[in-house]
Amino acid sequence: MSQMINLKIDGEPILVPAGTTVMDAAEKIGIHIPRLCYHPDLSLEGNCRVCIVQVEGFDHCLASCATTAWDGMEVQTNSPVIRQARRDIVELLLDNHPKDCQTCDRDGNCELQNLAYRMGVRERHFEGKRKQFPIDDAGAAVVRNAEKCILCGRCIRVCGEVQGVFNLSQHGRGFTTVVGPANLAPMDESACIQCGQCVSVCPTAAFLEQDHTERVWEALGHPRTEKHVVVTTAPAIRAALGEAFGLPMGTPVTGKMVTALRRMGFDAIFDVNFSADLTIMEEAHELLKRLEGDGPLPLLTSCSPGWVSFLEKFYPEMIPLMSSCKSPMQMQSTLIKTYYAEQKGMNPKDIYVVSVMPCVAKKFEAARPEHTLDGVPTTDAVITTRELAQMIKSYGIDFTRLPDSDFDHPLGTSSGAGDIFGATGGVMEAALRTAAFKLTGKNLGNLELTEVRGVTGEIRETSVSLGGKTLNVAVANGLQNAKILLDAVKRGEKEYHLIEIMACPGGCICGGGQPYPPIGTYTMNHDLAKARAKALYSIDSAKTLRCSHDNPDIQKLYADFLGEPLSHKAHELLHTHYTARTPRGIR
Amino acid sequence: MSACCHCTHDNWPELERGYRAMLPEPILAFIDENRQRERNESMLIATLHMVQAHFGHLGPGHLEAVAQLMQIPLAKVTGVATFYHYFRLQPRGKYLINVCLGTACYVKGAEKIAQKLTDELGIRFGETSKDGVFSLESTRCVGTCGLAPVVMIGDEVHGPLTPSQVPALLESYLARAAEDLVGESAANR
Numbered sequence: 001m002s003q004m005i006n007l008k009i010d011g012e013p014i015l016v017p018a019g020t021t022v023m024d025a026a027e028k029i030g031i032h033i034p035r036l037c038y039h040p041d042l043s044l045e046g047n048c049r050v051c052i053v054q055v056e057g058f059d060h061c062l063a064s065c066a067t068t069a070w071d072g073m074e075v076q077t078n079s080p081v082i083r084q085a086r087r088d089i090v091e092l093l094l095d096n097h098p099k100d101c102q103t104c105d106r107d108g109n110c111e112l113q114n115l116a117y118r119m120g121v122r123e124r125h126f127e128g129k130r131k132q133f134p135i136d137d138a139g140a141a142v143v144r145n146a147e148k149c150i151l152c153g154r155c156i157r158v159c160g161e162v163q164g165v166f167n168l169s170q171h172g173r174g175f176t177t178v179v180g181p182a183n184l185a186p187m188d189e190s191a192c193i194q195c196g197q198c199v200s201v202c203p204t205a206a207f208l209e210q211d212h213t214e215r216v217w218e219a220l221g222h223p224r225t226e227k228h229v230v231v232t233t234a235p236a237i238r239a240a241l242g243e244a245f246g247l248p249m250g251t252p253v254t255g256k257m258v259t260a261l262r263r264m265g266f267d268a269i270f271d272v273n274f275s276a277d278l279t280i281m282e283e284a285h286e287l288l289k290r291l292e293g294d295g296p297l298p299l300l301t302s303c304s305p306g307w308v309s310f311l312e313k314f315y316p317e318m319i320p321l322m323s324s325c326k327s328p329m330q331m332q333s334t335l336i337k338t339y340y341a342e343q344k345g346m347n348p349k350d351i352y353v354v355s356v357m358p359c360v361a362k363k364f365e366a367a368r369p370e371h372t373l374d375g376v377p378t379t380d381a382v383i384t385t386r387e388l389a390q391m392i393k394s395y396g397i398d399f400t401r402l403p404d405s406d407f408d409h410p411l412g413t414s415s416g417a418g419d420i421f422g423a424t425g426g427v428m429e430a431a432l433r434t435a436a437f438k439l440t441g442k443n444l445g446n447l448e449l450t451e452v453r454g455v456t457g458e459i460r461e462t463s464v465s466l467g468g469k470t471l472n473v474a475v476a477n478g479l480q481n482a483k484i485l486l487d488a489v490k491r492g493e494k495e496y497h498l499i500e501i502m503a504c505p506g507g508c509i510c511g512g513g514q515p516y517p518p519i520g521t522y523t524m525n526h527d528l529a530k531a532r533a534k535a536l537y538s539i540d541s542a543k544t545l546r547c548s549h550d551n552p553d554i555q556k557l558y559a560d561f562l563g564e565p566l567s568h569k570a571h572e573l574l575h576t577h578y579t580a581r582t583p584r585g586i587r
Numbered sequence: 588m589s590a591c592c593h594c595t596h597d598n599w600p601e602l603e604r605g606y607r608a609m610l611p612e613p614i615l616a617f618i619d620e621n622r623q624r625e626r627n628e629s630m631l632i633a634t635l636h637m638v639q640a641h642f643g644h645l646g647p648g649h650l651e652a653v654a655q656l657m658q659i660p661l662a663k664v665t666g667v668a669t670f671y672h673y674f675r676l677q678p679r680g681k682y683l684i685n686v687c688l689g690t691a692c693y694v695k696g697a698e699k700i701a702q703k704l705t706d707e708l709g710i711r712f713g714e715t716s717k718d719g720v721f722s723l724e725s726t727r728c729v730g731t732c733g734l735a736p737v738v739m740i741g742d743e744v745h746g747p748l749t750p751s752q753v754p755a756l757l758e759s760y761l762a763r764a765a766e767d768l769v770g771e772s773a774a775n776r
Contacts, residue, residue, distance in 0.1 A: 169663050172670065182662040182666075318596075
């Protein structure tokens with residue numbers, strides 16, 4: 001056991017292990033010291049000074065997040081001096097911040113707004129020059145609004161430490177300091193991979209996703225004879241959408257979500273999980289083909305658009321390893337405008353496809369020129385879970401009281417393998433369920449591969465024996481972890497057959513487009529990730545249909561339309577290609 | 588990875604050739620030598636100094652070449668380059684305007700002169716005018732406090748100045764720059 005030390009916080013004695021910060025020690029006796037730049041899963045910056053405390057023997061205040069407690073320390077968290085100083089700090093931050101809370105995207109879940117309220121700031125004292133910067137809203141996915149930035153540096157840290165992208169940095173100095181990509185280039189011309197983690201960790205609205213809600217409302221407003229508006233939802237939405245309506249973390253809300261979408265007027269409600277099953281059919285066959293010597297190993301999964309961009313910008317030489325499968329979203333959209341359009345006897349141009357994604361990068365993916373049919377994008381709009389929640393609220397739907405209902409056919413049925421796509425390790429597990437069946441003719445034991453299930457910020461690996469073959473597989477989430485894995489493969493230290501990579505820590509369930517956790521809980525929080533993942537695994541285990549190859553609608557799709565996995569038609573519609581892109585990222 | 592060796596996706600050799608072509612040999616040697624050492628990134632400022640000494644400024648291409656060859660994220664490199672006052676991001680103009688912001692000049696209204704200059708030239712301190720004629724900088728005392736407020740253009744001191752005199756003053760240098768241009772083209776003929 002580590003050495004314990006005694007200290008007093010607001011007069012109360014407390015025993016903590018050596019190395020505990022003052023902030024964490026205070027938490028143990030139920031005092032939540034206000035904070036702003038702090039994030040438990042990022043390095044300590046200590047730059048906002050909001051978490052200052054008074055320490056006996058010091059004539060200046062100390063930042064509690066960055067101060068390790070010592071034996072005999074006496075701390076005041078709420079002395080008059082501290083209360084005044086802390087309030088002054090928040091007031092000064094506000095004085096250099098736009099006064100537009102009512103019209104701001106983060107109204108109601110802004111950490112700065114919340115802090116000002118908590119500190120009792122009820123008026124502004126200084127009217128003067130305020131920083132003014134242009135908004136970069138030209139990007140397909142990420143909007144940067146430096147006027148809202150309070151220079152806490154969380155975005156810089158998450159971009160570098162968690163994602164390994166290092167696309168953001170402070171530029172200039174003093175009053176004109178601004179956070180942005182190199183040379184303050186537009187986001188889409190920078191090394192940004194559009195994962196949206198900067199949006200997730202930003203305490204204010206300095207980073208946001210590109211809004212697609214208006215175009216969806218507009219599509220829904222068209223006469224139905226002119227436009228057939230189809231919506232399709234990713235696996236991870238059902239595990240997190242409820243949070244936006246006050247339901248406990250990890251409450252599955254599939255049925256309510258479908259009902260809400262139907263009430264909003266969508267003509268058909270499909271499940272991207274169907275195309276997750278389809279992805280598995282194609283990807284598992286791709287793996288089998290490569291195992292037979294036709295193509296390089298390891299096979300890298302290609303569902304996560306942030307990861308796809310990362311590969312193209314940071315590891316272009318490994319492009320040949322990447323699965324050529326489109327992401328489930330793009331497979332689904334393509335099928336809606338071909339297979340479904342054919343069944344309905346409709347012109348694909350009259351169909352409007354809205355994808356609900358836990359992801360910011362999907363907006364970028366939808367805008368890629370390779371994802372078009374006759375020059376029209378296959379996916380017309382991508383809204384994040386947050387945007388969907390906002391739309392439901394805006395409509396006035398009382399979400400928690402909604403009855404359950406089911407997805408429409410023919411693109412609405414999915415196996416449990418499709419459901420778990422949203423969690424790190426899920427694509428791997430789903431692929432192995434089908435690969436096992438194809439290799440051995442029977443299903444994998446109890447079908448569950450708990451070795452590859454996990455939470456945020458991990459690399460996991462295991463070996464699976466299938467029909468006399470041993471497959472080495474690995475899973476990484478968070479692109480910094482992906483770097484570690486890819487570098488090991490490059491150096492020849494590791495020989496894998498299949499690697500699953502998801503850009504966001506924890507996988508899609510903690511994607512850049514998921515609801516902001518309540519103030520006091522942070523993105524990348526392990527409990528949050530676990531609760532959301534558990535929701536998906538519980539949906540999977542409650543199903544009798546648990547393998548992609550058993551999905552009757554998938555079987556029908558192949559029989560009626562595609563032929564067989566990796567057929568010419570499947571290649572044409574369901575597969576894509578990748579290109580080395582610049583600016584090349586620094587790894 | 589052996590199965591991957593035939594691929595043509597790796598853009599690094601081509602990019603690297605391009606970046607190496609942008610910097611002179613001694614700087615490349617310096618970068619290569621530091622790459623072998625630990626804490627390569629701590630040599631960033633030294634490298635930027637060398638680049639600026641060679642080119643007179645740090646252009647976007649130079650910064651990108653430094654970032655890629657040193658393998659330091661470009662955002663970090665441009666962050667450092669924009670933080671330090673010493674680094675110039677644009678080529679220096681024909682005439683360097685140094686506005687004295689020392690105590691005496693400041694008291695006598697140097698700030699108004701500075702404002703007039705930025706308005707007239709349409710640039711901020713540290714920048715160069717679009718026509719490449721003027722660069723604008725500030726200094727703390729040029730030792731001619733009796734003439735406050737003063738502005739140095741090239742090696743000539745002008746003072747005491749009022750904001751209303753600024754346009755004519757800039758005009759005289761523009762005329763000189765134009766004359767020089769005519770002279771140069773005549774000499775070339």
